[in-house]
Amino acid sequence: MSTLAADHVATPINRSDPFALDILADPHAFHRQLRDAGPVVYLDSLGVYGMAGYEQVHAALTDWQSFQSAAGVGLSNFRFEKPWRPRSLLLEADPPHHDAPRRVLTKVLGPRALTRLREKWIEDADRLVDDVLATSNTVDAVPALAQAFPLRVFPDAVGLQQEGRENLLPYGNHTFNAFGPHNSLVEAGQARVAELSGWVNAQCARTMLTDDGFGAQIWAASDRGDITPEQAPLIVRSLLTAGVDTTVNGLAAVLYAFAAHPDQWQRVRADPTRARTAFDEAVRWESPVQTFFRTATSDVRIGETIIPDGEKILMFLGAANRDPRRWTDPYAFDLHRDPSGHVGFGMGIHQCVGQHVARLESEALLTALATRVSTIEFAGEPRRHLNNTLRSWESLPLRLGT
Template sequence: MTIISPAPTLIPTTDEDPFSEAVLADPLPFQHRLREAGEVVLLERYGVYAMGRYDTVRSALLDWQGFESSAGVGITDFRAETPWRPPSLLLEADPPHHNAPRSVLAKILGPRELRTMAPRWQADAETLVDEVLSRGTEFDAVASFAEAFPLRVFPDAVGIPEAGREHLLPYGDHLFNTFGPENFLVEHGAPRIAEHSAWVNEQCARDHISPGGFGDAIWAAADRGDLTVEQAPLVVRSLLSAGVDTTVHAIGAVLHAFATHPDQWARLREEPALARVAFDEAIRLEAPVQTFFRTTTREIELGGVRIPERRKILMFLGSANADPRHWNDPQRFDLSRDPSGHVGFGMGIHQCVGQHVARLEAVSLVTALARRVESIELTAEPVRHLNNTLRAWKTMPMRVRLA
């Protein structure tokens, strides 16, 4: 990484590519250099500004008036370029257009609904754990648990049919890849995205949604006039776009954290209520969503640097969650820590509205495992799944010892 030492009025500049294969595979060294370079750093290759320090990222996330989402949360500027699919009414909209969809989903995914669902998901987690362990004590934790559980319970909760669910992960993977530049990852997913996208869009229609689930509740909101009939399928699509891949990778993060910190697994077994803390601490440590873009609505000064109006800002959520200026020993997975201030789910009005659903999924699964499993360990080096936005695992060979 080449850092040009700035004069007081100049901005630190780097020629390093954060979307290169090497950085995506191991972003921590780059993120350290980014934080040390300054509050704001110009990514010369893309002509966009970047921020990786906790305080700076958190402040920008809270300032939706100065750093807008409606120009796209990827590198594409929706003011100048047409996006490949209709923008998300949650991620890629600001008030007032963001208000109604957010309000509807916040009620549908709220505490009352989740209290109703919790016993069912806990039972589903117990069933899955029994199924996997009946086949042996060595398995790939990604395929067996991190992918299998969300793909079992979340589409059921939305109310979409079982047939065709194999489209969900590649669709979400490509969606999050397109937030970055058109690199090798985007090219890899492009040939089949029309097929995946068509299936997902079809499931969002009223006549494809089963009664009693999240999707049905969204369409009921349209019937009441809380949403328009044009907005309803886009809100359902937001659930399917952002609610599967991110949870898969969050569960992978929790399992990897416990496998590499056996003392914390022992503590969880002694205090099962710590499962919620473990989920958020793993999100802080791993940051399954690594980056999001914003766009300045006016000239903004940060750290002595003036960022012009209508410029893309790349916020490194993973870097902020690892900033030693804010976190003590940030690379340690520690259930004694209060991780609640992490920015892994964003912050402010765009903070992930489905985070409580993901938390319930992860807690249900981890709790079920803790009842049956005394220890977990990796049997080989896990393999990363590369994505321009997400930090994920492709495989995670694991061995457990039953309690």
């Protein structure tokens, strides 16, 4: 704990561990404590500051000059510690180093570029749902739908080879765990770190990718001089790191939401164009990415607190997305709501560059379900998969009425 933080009596101190397994399983009461405490809290268990209110989180995410990402978006402070893997050129870089990679990937993953994939992904979603329903109307929606569809379409879109794709989810799971402290969740994945990292890094080489996917387009940008040849594989790796688990958990979140709020599923069935709004509302409501860190670039005043230069700040995205000062009835999943403005995809220059991909995947899958499934009900007790950063599901038993 810094001397300044100890002396600054105006800053509330919270002694709970945000990464304790019981809080990860059910964070909402803890989030309310943080929001009610004030604009900034000092998290004594970690030795960092925290923000949980929408106003403060949104402002910090958009102020990259004061709250940098380049020192790491996890607990590790890259000013003093060496990352366990090469840092992300998107998540863990600020301008000017962030600019060229972001421009390239924004073009590769933008709405116009995704137009060519739309019809194919809709057909893939139709086939997947038909296959699932042909087997049984009772399914575990996590492996059968939420994991199956992204793993069916996204690696093809990137241009990955078929062999080894089963490594994507455990690699992403460990990466997001590693943004937190070295707890039991990190320890559980430690044995496979070298193997998984080696496989992912190998897939980013030009020679490993098909000539018609996102990866090939990134390498083509290096040929044009938009990025360097050294940057190209790191940008491809960013797709493989953050492009699967986040979408999987977003899809699981929206399916869970419909089982918990059956009236909202009927709204989508009556008007399938609401599928995109439903996904964004689920991202607000469940916040698949719960937290990210920033680092103060100078002594920054927020309310009565001065956060010293170099101190880490934990941004509680999930808490901000349920802040009653920003959202009416925030704990309800409600398709009458306009969820735009949520911070589930981040905000500002580091906002998720792949969000259009995730929305298209969700739209395709939910539309396929809406034309075939009349009701979505729980068929058993859902089980969480705990992760230091992600709000995930291990199992989501659903009964799909036809």
